[in-house]
Amino acid sequence: METIATTDPDQNASAARSQLAIRRIGIDTYRENVAYLHRDCPVYRAEGFQALSKISVHANGQRILATLNVVDDPSIVGCEELGLSEDAFAQLGVADGHTASLWHAEPPASMDALNRKIAGERLSQDDFGAVIADIAAHQYSKIELTAFVVSTHRYELDREEVFFLTRAMVAVGCKLDWHADLVVDKHCIGGIPGNRTSMLVVPIVAEHGLLCPKTSSRAITSPAGTADTMEVLAQVELGIDALGEIVRAQRGCLAWGGTADLSPADDVLISVERPLGIDSPGQMVASILSKKIAAGSSHLLLDIPIGPTAKVHSMASAQRLRRLFEYVAARMGLSLEVVITDGRQPIGNGIGPMLEARDVMQVLHNDPLAPADLREKALRLAGRMIEWDPQVRGGQGLDIAREILTSGRALQRMNAIIAAQGAKAFDYRQPQLGERSFEVHAPASGVVTQINNLQLSHIAGHAGAPKVKGAGVDLCRKLGQPVAKGDVLYRVHALYAADLAFARHACEVSSGYTIGPAQDVPQVSVEF
C-alpha cells in the first residue's frame, strides 16, 4: 500500500506504459486530428480509452490532441503502433516510427466556455480568445466544433460578442502590412452565381491609383470563387514575396488568399459549416472582417445582395446584417461601406470558372456581347471605392470608373496584373468549354419570373464546376425577358459523361427557371 506520491505522475505513467510506434495513416480527415489504435493494443485495452474519446499524444516534446478511432485490421495499424491521420501526423511533426506515449486528454482549456455557450450564456473576450485559440490549434473534435457553430448560430451572439469573436480570430493569424494608409478591398457575402465583380473592380481602382491587394477564396459550396475564375487567366497561388512585388508594381492583384495562414480558425470552422450548410450572421461577420483585417485592408466595400434565393431575403434582414457589420468594423478600426444590391438572379451569363472568366473579359474588352448587369454593378462598386480617394469629389467615382473601363485602361491594367502573376492561355472569344452539353428549353411562353440562384449553382456544381474549369451553366435569358415555348433558357457544359448525367438529373428535378406573367417578376429595393 503506497501513500500518495508527490513525484511527477507523468513520469511514472510513461515508465509504466508501453511506448507505441507512430505510423502515418494516409487518410485525410479534413482538419480533424484522428488517432488509430488497434482494438487489441495493450494500451487501448488497459487504459480505459473509448472510441471517439479524445487522447493526448506525446512525442519528442510535442503534444497534440486527437479523436480515437478503433481499428480491427492489423495491416492498417498493428498492436504496438499508434496510427495518425494526415492532419494529426502533420500537426505532431515527428518522423514515422518515432515512439509516442498516450495520455487521457484533459479537455481543451476552453471547454468550460463552450459549455456555457451551449447553455446560452454570453461569453467574454477572454472566453472567445480561449475558444478560438483552441480551434486554431486543432484542439477541437468535429463534434465540439459543430457544437460551437450551432450554439453561436443565428443571432445567438450579441454584437459585442461578434466583436470579441472577430478580435479573437484576428489574434490567432498572421497579418499583412502594406505600409500604406489607404488599402482598399471589396467583398460580397456570397450566394449569387456569376458575381465576379472583383475581377473588374481591382483593375479599375488600381488603375485609378488605389492600393487594392485582393486575396480571394476558392469556391466553398459555390460553382466558382474569384480565385477559381482568376486561375483561368493567371497563376493565383503566389508566395507572400511575389505578392508584395506585384502589388507594389501594379497597385493590385487577384490572388488566392491561402486562408490557413491569415485566418487559421476560420479555416477549421469552415470544415463543419460547409457540410452543415449553415451561415450565421455572427460567424459571417467575424469570418469576413477578420480575414480583411488580416489581409491589411483599411477600407472595405461590402456587398449584401438580397432576393428570394439570395442569402438575405429582405431589406429588413439586410439592414440588420449591415448594422452588425458596421458595429464590428468600427470597433476593429476598419472603414466600412455597405451596399445592398439586387440578388434576384445570377450576375452575368456564365456560371463556372471559364464561363465567368469569359464574361469578365468581354466587359474589359468593351465587347458588345458583354453582360450589362455585370458591367454596371462592377462600375458602381468601383466608383464607390474611388471616392475613398481624398482627391475625388462625392458623386464623381462612377464617371471615373466608366472612363477607365471604356478607354481600355482597365483592360491594360488587368493584362499587366495577369502577366505579373503568370499568364495562362485563354481566348475569351473561344473558351474551351466542356464539350458535352445540353440545352434546357422554355416549357411555355411568357416572361422569366424567377431564376433560382441555389438551383443554378447546384446544376453547375453537378456539371463539374469549379473542379472542371470549363464546366458550368451559360444563361441565355435573364429575369423579365420574354421567351417563347422551346426557346433555349441555358446551356449546361460538362467534361465527363457522369457529370453531365448528374447535371441533367438536377435539371429534371428543377430547371431553376420559372416562366409566368410579367407582373410575377419580384421587385426588390436596393441601397446602392
Place this chain on the structure above:
Amino acid sequence: METIATTDPDQNASAARSQLAIRRIGIDTYRENVAYLHRDCPVYRAEGFQALSKISVHANGQRILATLNVVDDPSIVGCEELGLSEDAFAQLGVADGHTASLWHAEPPASMDALNRKIAGERLSQDDFGAVIADIAAHQYSKIELTAFVVSTHRYELDREEVFFLTRAMVAVGCKLDWHADLVVDKHCIGGIPGNRTSMLVVPIVAEHGLLCPKTSSRAITSPAGTADTMEVLAQVELGIDALGEIVRAQRGCLAWGGTADLSPADDVLISVERPLGIDSPGQMVASILSKKIAAGSSHLLLDIPIGPTAKVHSMASAQRLRRLFEYVAARMGLSLEVVITDGRQPIGNGIGPMLEARDVMQVLHNDPLAPADLREKALRLAGRMIEWDPQVRGGQGLDIAREILTSGRALQRMNAIIAAQGAKAFDYRQPQLGERSFEVHAPASGVVTQINNLQLSHIAGHAGAPKVKGAGVDLCRKLGQPVAKGDVLYRVHALYAADLAFARHACEVSSGYTIGPAQDVPQVSVEF
C-alpha cells in the same frame, strides 16, 4: 448538342461511371458510416466529391449514405476500390469485393426540419418522426447529429416537442410485451457514483410479487452502470427468450438492455452526447421514457438526486425537470412517480463494479458493515414501488420492504435471479480488487464538508473502472463525519501501473474531498 433527356438519369450515370469494388476497412467509426476513396480514384476526381461530403453508395439494390474520407495510401484503399468502415459495411450488407456505384447524396429527408430547429423553430410530430427515423437509419453524419443535439439542448424544446421526440424514439424501436397490467421499473437520472439501488430494489419488489424485468445500461461516462456491477455476480447478456423465462420464474431480472434494439435512435445520439458531455432535459426525458416504454414498463419510479455536484443542483431545477417527466409520461400512458433525493455525495462506499457489488451484497446479507445510506435509500424506493400493489395500503410499503430484506428473503431472491442468469464466483467478504492501490489522507482535521461526485467518478474512471471490474475508489469517510489530519479518506484500487498513475495524478489535481467546519456541510431538502 443534346436536348434534355427524359430517360432515367440514374441509368445513364451508372453506365457512364466506373464501378468500384467494395472493400471492408477495419476501422470502427462508432455509429458513423464512413466511405474511403483514394485521392486518385477516377470517380473522386471526376465527379466533384469533396472530403466530408455525404455520398450515396448503391450496391445490390441496397443504398446507404456515408461521409467521405479521402485516402492517399493505396494499401488502405486502391484507385478502383470503395472502402467502407465497419459501420458502413454492416449497414450496406453486401459482400467484400461486390461492385458499388456512387451518387451525390441528396440530403436526408429530415434535413429541412433539422435546419428549422437550428434556426430556433418549433418542430411538429412529423418533423421529429422524420429526424429520428433518419438518425436511427444512420443517415446523419456526426456533424448533423451534433447539430441536432445542440439545437435541442437545455430548454430549447417545449414539453409538447419532448413528447413528440419521445413518441418518435419509441416508434423506431422494438417493444417488449410482458402480458401483464403492472410492470414496474425504477430509474435514476444518474450522476451519483455508487448508487446501485436497483440491485436491491429488484429482489425486494420481485419477492413481494411485482413484475420487475429490469434492463440496465452499461456505464456511459460513469465508473459503473448497473449492468457492469451485476456482471460481477452473474451473466447479464441474455437473449430475449432467456430473459422471458427468468422473469416468469423469478418476477425480476437484472440484465443488460442492449439498447440498440429497444432504442436505436438513442444509441446513435449517445455517440455524440457522450464525447460532448451534455445532458439536456428534453433529451434526457425522451431517452429515459422511450427506453422504459420500449421495455414494456407500465409504472416507473424516477429518482432525481440533487446536490452541488449532482446533475441537478437545486430543488427548483429538479421540480422543473419532474414536471417535464410527468407531462410526457402522462401523454405516453406511463404511470410515473418522481422522488427527489439527496445527491450531495456518492451512495454507499464503493465506486467501481466490484466495490459496488460488495456494498450491495453486504446490504442483502444484513452485514453490520453494510452502508446504511444505500440500504435506507433502496428500502424507501422499494417501499414506494410496493405501494403500486393494490393490496398494499399507503404508508405500508417501507415496512414490507424492510421485512423482506431483514428476513433474508431479498437475498434468497437475489441468489435465485443470479443463478437463473448464470452465477459467477464472487465472495463479497473478499472481493478480488485491483492489487495496486494507494490511500488519500485528510490534509487537516475537521469535518467532511464536500465529496465531489464528479471528481470521485473521474478518479475511479482513471483507475480503470468500469473496464477493470476490481478497479475504483473505496470511501472511508462520508459527509459530515469528523476526521483527524492524516486519516484515510479513501483508497484507490487499480490493476495496471499506468492506471494507478493516471488516478494518482487526478487525485493530486483534486482529491474531491473538502474538510472544514461542520456548518459548511451543505443542506438539501428532498421530496422522498
